[in-house]
Amino acid sequence: MDEDVLTTLKILIIGESGVGKSSLLLRFTDDTFDPELAATIGVDFKVKTISVDGNKAKLAIWDTAGQERFRTLTPSYYRGAQGVILVYDVTRRDTFVKLDNWLNELETYCTRNDIVNMLVGNKIDKENREVDRNEGLKFARKHSMLFIEASAKTCDGVQCAFEELVEKIIQTPGLWESENQNKGVKLSHREEGHGGGACGGYCSVL
Amino acid sequence: MGKGTFTSGTWEEKSDEISFADFKFSVTHHYLVQESTDKEGKDELLEDAIPQSMQDLLCMNNDFPPRAHCLVRWYGLREFVVIAPAAHSDAVLSESKCNLLLSSVSIALGNTGCQVPLFVQIHHKWRRMYVGECQGPGVRTDFEMVHLRKVPNQYTHLSGLLDIFKSKIGCPLTPLPPVSIAIRFTYVLQDWQQYFWPQQPPDIDALVGGEVGGLEFGKLPFGACEDPISELHLATTWPHLTEGIIVDNDVYSDLDPIQAPHWSVRVRKADNPQCLLGDFVTEFFKICRRKESTDEILGRSTFEEEGREIADITHALSKLTEPAPVPIHKLSVSNMVHSAKKKIRKHRGIEESPLNSDVLNTILLFLFPDAASEKPLDGTTSTDSNNPPSEIEDYTLYNQFKSAPSDSLTYKLALCLCMINFYHGGLKGVAHLWQEFVLEMRFRWENNFLIPGLASGPPDLRCCLLHQKLQMLNCCVERKKARDEGKKTSTSDNVINTYPGDAGKAGNHLGPDNLKDTDKEKGEVGKSWDSWSDSEEEFFECLSDTEELKGNGQESGKKGGPKEMANLKPEGRLLQHGKLTLLHNGEPLYIPVTQEPAPMTEDLLEEQSEVLAKLGTSAEGAHLRARMQSACLLSDMESFKAANPGCFLEDFVRWYSPRDYIEEEVIDEKGNVVLRGELSARMKIPSNMWVEAWETAKPIPARRQRRLFDDTREAEKVLHYLAIQKPADLARHLLPCVIHAAVLKIKEEESLENISSVKKIIKQIISHSSKVLHFPNPEDKKLEEIIHQIINVEATIARARSLKAKFGTEKCEQEEEKEDLERFVSCLLEQPEVLVTGAGRGHAGRIIHKLFVNAQRLTESSDEAAAMAPPEEEVKRMGSPEERRQNSLSDFPPPAGRELILRTSVPRPAPYSKALPQRMYSVLTKEDFRLAGAFSSDTSFF
């Protein structure tokens, strides 16, 4: 079944409690919206295989609880993630303001420095917007993250968010190839041979 | 063709194989990649223009290129094709075959109109014999060669070679047009006597007790043990002489190297010089491939006979019910060593343990400095961030290498093992130290001594697993210590300082009996919540209740909260939560003391996430997953209930998940604006996990709850893990630390020398290593590659030092000269050949001259004393310039190589033929003599 899967990618969803992380994930994996979704306890986990540019990738997505108290537990899951989706709620400025904290956390706990980050402004279906699209975009640019606005309720931008993230990860070879042959720098300075046999390259008189 | 383009430009080659007369040949096209010369090329394609290659024969801009194919060196060509036997051992030996090949070449060139010279390699390959031909419109050049083992006397000097050149041309004109001459003599300096390589292998015996030769535990050695520069080649060049200006015959020569207008120098590097750092790391890496277990190396387990088989956790666990061992407050390394050694000796009979006790003592003291002081380290550990090393970038390198901080115990241990492996008994020593280390870990765990050199807090997942394990053990020690101290002080009024925000000091004791009632009240629903943690007996803290009751909180319960709850005395309060009050009675809302979540190492985490992932993505799976992780939530709810008697879920949510309590301004019956709040929709879903947990939660303060983290079990797991590590496992765990240390070392050494190319390489090594080391099981091949890169850098730095010592850059007093000299030395390392500014009269030139003079004196004189004369005097002794000119001939050894290029343009074969380029190159070395001639002739008018 998984024969043609190029790679398995670990994706992490983080952000303040109630911004709609679990809802976004549910929309992405099951294409539904469940207003009765309980607040996440610890971490939850879903799998989905998607195809980007003809490359099939299996996504193991860890949905973390945004709740302050669970946060001591969740950083452990940052380990080895190739992509992170950082979510805020466009109708709650405080969730946007807290983004800096989340980035800090990422920086502290991520085990790799070439991880791909995606910022998602969720709940754009709602009317009482408090964070402008441009603000989100600016923040994302400043921290070199991908950016998209979405709604788990109406499905807007959800698929796109995940696809773009995966595409970017696949374009960053060191991130997903565990066997990256010959990719590294060639450092060994070839010592100049001294008149070895036939005149291949370098020759001097002596 | 511009000056030096043969060296600066890129050469490319294309190869193909052909069969000719049942013989396989490879055809290779060599050419200099030329940028934007198209226009030039077109202009030159005039009717009667001679081929490029013929013009190149006379070009003097690229004589004696430092790095080029021999045909380029001999003929000054920028493009040519070589046909050679494909197999390395094959050779075209017979003359008839040579002629057949050559005539075929001639026909091919004629047929195709190709103007690129075509060569055929004949004789054995090592002789580098080529014959070739180049054709142009009405012109042809024949490339011929003579290669001899012994040189006929007349060819050792210019005048003889001129004669042979002229006779080869056979020019019909008289007088002959002048011949232009380029000469290069190369001198080799091997004898560095005065500047013998200063680095001695460190004195190991003197090592214990302090620093010797830069070697001490916790440091890595550095540098080459032999001179990494073996030879200096000085090329003295006369680029443009005309016949008749100078005399060079068998009795007299004007060619004084001191006077040569151009000097250039190259150095020959020793192949793989023995370097200390490289050896250290390489030897350490070799441990990774050893298969033996610690016990196999040291003899039978030292633990078994004492009835403390640590592999058996259950056995160890059963010991826990026994009273805790009496802590020994004064740790003494000698005691520790003594007992450990005794244990080992008991098992190994009279046989000595692999590490002698002095060495072991020194190492243990280095690793556990707290053991030397009177009081064991308390609470804080040495790795506090309040004193960050000056170079933060260097310090955080562990993050990239997944090693451990450079001031950590793990890192120090890696360096000690590295040293022991090299100097103190190899694998046996390694196994011995590791055994001692594991013993020490157990000692610390059993006696509540924190392990020094580890940052406090949960394991740092950015570090190597071994480091995490040690941190984990420390977490266990910390918890156990807090608990034991709590037990001890239970009769006094002392409160341990873990919870600074404790509301009160002393107060009524709330016995477990009171609790039992509430338990009954709530029923047995809670059972299912117990599944996640399994040691029923251990409580988070066994403190007596030391908290003060808020005296005024008693008459509440009127607003309809559960009366039984509201009547309970509050317990385990941490502090008051701002202005929040309980919904049912307006009492202040208290944040409870809670249990810390369980610390995790990456392997535990991996296990746990695997378990969680295995539950699948179904609704039931998700539910179960949440339930498994709800132990912490439940514990917090219980603590909250204990701290806030009679509270509701709404109260809890306002503290715990404020966004799930939605407040709205509404107008009440009296027309006042009041805040009305309710739980968020998702919290109100009936029987969601939060509600479920809330209903199950009993009001129990954290200290009487079952432990979320079973430190005893975890500590035993860690100790067991440590004990079963083989030396090879250990080496794999610690290799990132060793590489990390090696990189810091080369960085440090480079900074003293400031070699820009090395700086660049170090950066590359770091980024390369961080990629390799981040994967769980890096391939040996890649690790070897990294180590090899480190070795190369070490050798390069050692070479730089050797050259600096030889050229005395440090002794140079004049700032400007010093800078020039330093630049010159660094060029020597990076370029194949370096021009000496001012030739023999320049600053560098004078130093080189001196070096040769010294070497000459040594070879000429059998008198040892003369050899030691300082170089200054040597120069003075040489007297006037005139005298020196004559003297200087013997300042240098006979040239190891004499190269001459003779060029002219004359009509051949007839006086009325076109004047065409003629060239002859000759080289004479100790081993052989070669003449390579290119003679052109007019093929249309003769």
Ligand SMILES: Nc1nc2c(ncn2[C@@H]2O[C@H](COP(=O)(O)OP(=O)(O)OP(=O)(O)O)[C@@H](O)[C@H]2O)c(=O)[nH]1
């Ligand atoms: N209108 C609207 N509501 C949404 C959207 N996404 C989520 N919600 C609602 O927002 C609330 C919180 O959503 P969750 O997905 O549970 O939030 P979360 O980020 O997973 O929260 P935690 O698990 O506590 O970290 C729920 O009531 C959802 O129904 C959206 O796109 N539009």
Ligand SMILES: [Mg+2]
């Ligand atoms: Mg959630």
